[in-house]
Every structure is written in C-alpha cells, then in structure tokens.
Amino acid sequence: MCSQKDMLKTRMPVNPIFNPDGNDDTLHRTIWFGETTNLMQLNDVRYSWAVGLYKQMRQNFWIPEKLDITQDVTDYVNLTPDERRAFDGILSYLTFLDSVQTCNIPHLKSSVTAPEVSLCMAEQISQEGMHNQSYQYMIETIIPTDRRSNVYDFWRTDKVLRDRCKFIAGLYQDYIDHPTSENYFTALVADYLLEGLYFYNGFCFFYNLASRMLMPGSADIFKMINRDELSHVRLYQKMIPEAMQTFTHSKDRIYEMFDNAVRHECLWTNHIVGDNILGITAASTEQYTKYLANTRLRAIGLEPLYDETLKSPYTHLERFSDTKSEGHTKANFFEAQVTSYMMSSGVSGWDEI
Numbered sequence: 333m334c335s336q337k338d339m340l341k342t343r344m345p346v347n348p349i350f351n352p353d354g355n356d357d358t359l360h361r362t363i364w365f366g367e368t369t370n371l372m373q374l375n376d377v378r379y380s381w382a383v384g385l386y387k388q389m390r391q392n393f394w395i396p397e398k399l400d401i402t403q404d405v406t407d408y409v410n411l412t413p414d415e416r417r418a419f420d421g422i423l424s425y426l427t428f429l430d431s432v433q434t435c436n437i438p439h440l441k442s443s444v445t446a447p448e449v450s451l452c453m454a455e456q457i458s459q460e461g462m463h464n465q466s467y468q469y470m471i472e473t474i475i476p477t478d479r480r481s482n483v484y485d486f487w488r489t490d491k492v493l494r495d496r497c498k499f500i501a502g503l504y505q506d507y508i509d510h511p512t513s514e515n516y517f518t519a520l521v522a523d524y525l526l527e528g529l530y531f532y533n534g535f536c537f538f539y540n541l542a543s544r545m546l547m548p549g550s551a552d553i554f555k556m557i558n559r560d561e562l563s564h565v566r567l568y569q570k571m572i573p574e575a576m577q578t579f580t581h582s583k584d585r586i587y588e589m590f591d592n593a594v595r596h597e598c599l600w601t602n603h604i605v606g607d608n609i610l611g612i613t614a615a616s617t618e619q620y621t622k623y624l625a626n627t628r629l630r631a632i633g634l635e636p637l638y639d640e641t642l643k644s645p646y647t648h649l650e651r652f653s654d655t656k657s658e659g660h661t662k663a664n665f666f667e668a669q670v671t672s673y674m675m676s677s678g679v680s681g682w683d684e685i
C-alpha cells in the first residue's frame with residue numbers, strides 16, 4: 333500500500349500514443365489513471381457532459397477578422413493617456429494568459445485517460461491559440477505602428493506584469509519540472525484560476541469603454557473571447573470536483589491558492605487600471621474579484637472565501653458581455669444534443685467562407 337506521502341509523489345502517468353491492450357469500457361473509464369487505448373470512440377462515452385460541451389465549444393466558432401474594429405482606430409487616439417496605457421497593458425497581459433495556456437494545456441491533457449474529456453482540451457488549446465491571433469489583429473489594426481512593440485514587450489518592461497507572469501507560469505512549470513500527482517492537481521487548480529478569475533477585470537475594462545461608446549469593435553472581440561473562456565471554466569468545473577475525488581489534496585491549499593490569486597489580480601488591476609478610469613475603482617475591482625472567487629469556489633463545491641453577500645459591481649456591463657443572452661455558452665450544454673445554433677449578430681459574412 334502506498335502511504336499518502338508516497339501518493340503525492342507519484343509520477344503522473346503519460347498516455348502512450350496507442351495502447352492496443354487498453355480498456356475503453358465506460359465502466360472502467362476514468363479521467364485520470366485509466367487505461368485508454370487512446371481511440372476516440374465517441375458513440376460510447378462515460379462523461380457525456382464532455383461531448384455536449386465539445387459541441388458547444390465548436391458552435392462558438394468565430395473569426396476575429398470578421399469583426400469590424402475600424403471605429404476603434406479613431407477612438408484609440410481619443411482615449412485618455414491612462415485609458416490607452418490600460419488598453420495596451422491589458423492586451424499584453426491577456427496575450428500572456430492565452431500564450432501560456434496554449435503551451436500548458438497539452439501537458440495536462442497528456443495524462444487524461446477519458447478521450448471525450450481530452451477532446452474538449454484539444455478544442456480549448458485551439459481556441460487559446462486563436463485568441464492570441466485575435467490580439468495580434470487588434471494590436472496591428474488599432475495601435476499605431478510606433479507603439480506596437482511596446483505592447484508586445486510590455487511584460488518585459490513592466491515589473492508588476494513580469495512578476496505576475498512569472499508567478500502564473502511558475503505553478504505550471506513546477507509540474508513540468510516535478511511531474512508528481514500533487515503538482516498535477518495544483519496545476520489544474522491554477523488552470524481554473526486562470527480561466528475563471530484572471531481574464532475578467534480585463535473584460536470589464538473593455539465593456540466599460542463600450543458602455544461609454546468607446547472601442548466598440550474591441551468589446552465585440554472580447555465578448556467572443558469571454559464566451560470561449562466561460563466554456564473553459566465549465567470544463568474545469570467538471571474536472572476539478574472529479575480530481576478532488578481522485579487526487580490526495582488539501583482544501584486549505586485550494587483556499588490559499590484562491591486567496592493568493594485574488595490578491596495578485598487586484599494588485600495587477602490596480603496597477604494597470606487603478607482609480608484613473610471612469611467607471612472602475614480600486615474598491616470595485618476588489619469587490620468584483622472577491623465576488624468572482626466566491627462564485628468559482630461554490631461551483632466546485634467549496635465554501636465562499638469572502639463575504640457571501642458580495643455582488644458584482646458591474647452588472648450594468650452584462651449587456652456588453654453577451655453572457656446572459658442566447659448566444660452565450662448555454663446552461664444546457666450538458667445535453668449531448670445541439671439544440672440551437674446562435675452566432676452573435678456582430679459576426680457577418682459567413683456565406684463568403
């Protein structure tokens with residue numbers, strides 16, 4: 333028998349490319365430590381939610397260049413210097429988040445032994461890559477030539493952002509350097525924090541500008557990215573409770589990770605947005621981030637960490653986020669059946685493809 337200490341140090345098994353002696357029986361199948369042959373036979377799955385989620389992710393398909401951002405070119409010049417700095421810095425930060433996910437998810441995926449769950453992660457990787465391409469489209473279109481390299485290099489020159497990137501990547505790197513089951517579980521929670529907490533103050537900044545009739549094309553792009561990210565959040569909201577059944581872990585450690593994440597997110601947002609932009613304050617950032625952390629904790633069956641009565645200070649921006657309309661990754665995503673196909677009205681030109 334393995335002691336608990338040994339179990340934490342267990343090296344995570346990586347799937348062989350093809351395992352003809354595997355067993356794909358749905359009763360035998362598990363998300364981790366299973367014996368998959370690695371064949372994606374999707375007519376007979378154990379985790380039917382994954383097939384439904386995959387279909388939803390595919391329905392969310394969109395092309396950045398189909399969204400018109402010409403108005404934003406003029407608006408950008410008319411932003412206040414603080415708004416422009418925040419615009420550039422947030423774009424730089426989001427580019428980091430999507431880059432690191434494109435690199436990290438394949439590592440976590442290589443130990444997943446339920447092909448239907450692996451399928452969702454494959455789609456996630458594709459979407460994270462595409463999000464990077466959408467940032468490049470925005471940077472090259474909206475930002476004047478002489479400022480562009482500043483945006484790409486912002487993480488190099490801004491110490492707060494650089495430290496933040498190093499912290500986020502560090503939790504993933506720990507798993508690569510020491511691929512134990514304990515570090516795998518930590519990387520999964522870190523993933524959930526990235527998907528569920530780290531994007532949203534940035535999204536709110538863009539929706540806030542749009543609510544003041546500024547940068548509408550950028551808000552449309554973030555609306556689409558937001559929708560994709562929420563499908564990733566849902567993926568981890570299914571995987572993490574399962575991981576809590578499978579991996580030896582400490583709930584205190586999860587709470588500690590959440591608390592750290594909230595602190596770092598507020599620090600960064602106050603640094604890049606602060607109190608200098610109409611509609612956002614250090615207090616609203618803290619309230620929103622803690623509210624979001626509570627929501628994400630409840631969704632994986634844990635207790636809220638902060639005042640339970642906290643509400644979002646940004647409900648008035650929801651009409652820009654599309655997260656309450658039919659175009660959003662729907663609540664019924666668990667259904668394996670595609671019930672409707674809704675593209676945002678902002679996307680046109682489908683017949684040209």
Ligand SMILES: [Fe+2]
Nearest residue numbers: 430459460463
């Ligand atoms: Fe993304």
Ligand SMILES: [Fe+2]
Nearest residue numbers: 460527561564
């Ligand atoms: Fe994501």
